[in-house]
Each structure stands twice: as C-alpha cells, then as structure tokens.
Amino acid sequence: MRETYHHGDLRRRLLDLTAETVAGRGVSEVSLRSLARAAGVSHTAPRNHFGSRAGLLTAFATEGHLILAERLREGAATSFLETGVAYVEFASAHPAHFAVMFSQEDLVVDDPAFVAARQQTFGVLCAGVEGLQDAGKVSDAAAAAIAGWSLVHGLATLALTGNLDASSVRAYVAEPDLSALARRAASMLYGSGTTAAPAAAERKEV
Structure with missing residues (x-):
C-alpha cells in the first residue's frame, strides 16, 4: 500500500x-x-x-552537523571543557549521524549546505581554543584544536564501537559514566575549563 x-x-x-x-x-x-x-x-x-544516495547521506550528515553545532554552543556557554563533553554526548545520542558525518567517501563533500554546517561545528571548537589562547592557557590554538577534537572524537568512537568496554578501560579508570569520563579526560588536556568560550564567529575549517 x-x-x-x-x-x-x-x-x-x-x-x-x-x-x-x-x-x-x-x-x-x-x-x-x-x-x-x-x-x-x-x-x-x-x-x-x-x-542520489550520496545526496541523501550528505543531507543526513548536514543535519548531524547542525545538531552538533547547537549542542557545542550550549556546552560552550558553560566552559570549553563542557564543549568537549557535549561532543561525546552528541555521538552517544545520535550514533547514526555520527557514523555518517565523517564518512567522506559516502558524501558530496563540496555540497554548500554540508560545508556551511561543518564550518559551524568547527567554528565553535576554534572559538573555544582561541579563547584559551587569549587567556594564556594554551600557546598554540591550532594544535590545541586538533588535540581536543582528537580526544573527544576518539573517546566517542571507542565507546560507540564497544572498544572502550572490551579493552577494560572503564574498569581501569573506574568511571562508568561516559560524560564524566569525557569531562575527566578533557580536564587532563585543558584543565578545569571554568571559563566560558566566546561565541563562535565564522571561521575557516580546521
């Protein structure tokens, strides 16, 4: 029917x-x-x-970046550390979007809407590390952005693929809550992160 x-x-x-x-x-x-x-x-x-299939997946990935950017802004209103926590929480809440958003072989990567949405996501990240640089907490904003992204993306991927549990890392760190683990790991990189990140302006992608 x-x-x-x-x-x-x-x-x-x-x-x-x-x-x-x-x-x-x-x-x-x-x-x-x-x-x-x-x-x-x-x-x-x-x-x-x-x-096309690629057009569908690109629209789906675009939607994911827009949702993620909004979540990151909400975290950034509290602190840069909470931006990282928001990234991991997004991946946990939207695993399908997370899987497609970075699957470049399946996407039309130069689609204008996709490019703009992705820039929103990374704009929040860049604004956060530049704020830390201005405050004297990091000396290299670009390297700090890559380090922070790698940390939260890697943690989210390990959790979603089951490797975090399979490798007994959770037992090792005695932290069953993924958000708390993300907060703990990010604080090792950036400190307590009590300063709110500045509002993200338009920036080039990392």
Missing part, C-alpha cells in the same frame, strides 16, 4: 529511516530503493528530494 506524504513530510521520513538503517545495519545498507520500500512510496520518490 502506497503512503501519501506532504513534500516535507516525506523528506523527514526518509531521513528518519536513514537513521534507523545506519544504527541497525550500517551505512553500507542504505539505499534509495530500500528506503522507498520502507516508506511505502515509489522507488523514484527519494530521488525527487535527494537526487
């Missing part, structure tokens, strides 16, 4: 089905035809919204 959707509703439904597919079976299992079947629409309907 064919379903009837308003134009925007079908787009939303296809993005939601993408999240379900990625979370349940992985990015490789996403196809426009299977999503159309799951949505109960013609196999050509998804192309009217996204053009």
Whole structure:
C-alpha cells in the first residue's frame, strides 16, 4: 500500500529511516530503493528530494552537523571543557549521524549546505581554543584544536564501537559514566575549563 506524504513530510521520513538503517545495519545498507520500500512510496520518490544516495547521506550528515553545532554552543556557554563533553554526548545520542558525518567517501563533500554546517561545528571548537589562547592557557590554538577534537572524537568512537568496554578501560579508570569520563579526560588536556568560550564567529575549517 502506497503512503501519501506532504513534500516535507516525506523528506523527514526518509531521513528518519536513514537513521534507523545506519544504527541497525550500517551505512553500507542504505539505499534509495530500500528506503522507498520502507516508506511505502515509489522507488523514484527519494530521488525527487535527494537526487542520489550520496545526496541523501550528505543531507543526513548536514543535519548531524547542525545538531552538533547547537549542542557545542550550549556546552560552550558553560566552559570549553563542557564543549568537549557535549561532543561525546552528541555521538552517544545520535550514533547514526555520527557514523555518517565523517564518512567522506559516502558524501558530496563540496555540497554548500554540508560545508556551511561543518564550518559551524568547527567554528565553535576554534572559538573555544582561541579563547584559551587569549587567556594564556594554551600557546598554540591550532594544535590545541586538533588535540581536543582528537580526544573527544576518539573517546566517542571507542565507546560507540564497544572498544572502550572490551579493552577494560572503564574498569581501569573506574568511571562508568561516559560524560564524566569525557569531562575527566578533557580536564587532563585543558584543565578545569571554568571559563566560558566566546561565541563562535565564522571561521575557516580546521
């Protein structure tokens, strides 16, 4: 039975089905035809919204960056350390988006909307480390940005892939809560991070 959707509703439904597919079976299992079947629409309907599989995944990744940027801003309002915690919490809450956002081989990486959304994400990070540099807490903002991103992205990836538990790291550090572990790890790199990060302006990507 064919379903009837308003134009925007079908787009939303296809993005939601993408999240379900990625979370349940992985990015490789996403196809426009299977999503159309799951949505109960013609196999050509998804192309009217996204053009191609890469277009669909790029729109999904763009959405992920916009959500992440907002979460990072909320964390930055408290401190730069909480920006890192917000990154890990986003990955935990949105594992499908997190998996696709950095899967460049599946994306149209020069898509203007995707580029702009990604710049928002890294703009918050850059503003935070530049604020630390201005306060004399780090001497090299670019290196601090890469170090901070590597820390939280790596921690999130270890947690989502099960390696954090498999390697017994949680038992070693005696910290069962991922947010608390992220906060503890980030504080080793940047200190307590009690200073709120400045509002992110438009910046070049890291």
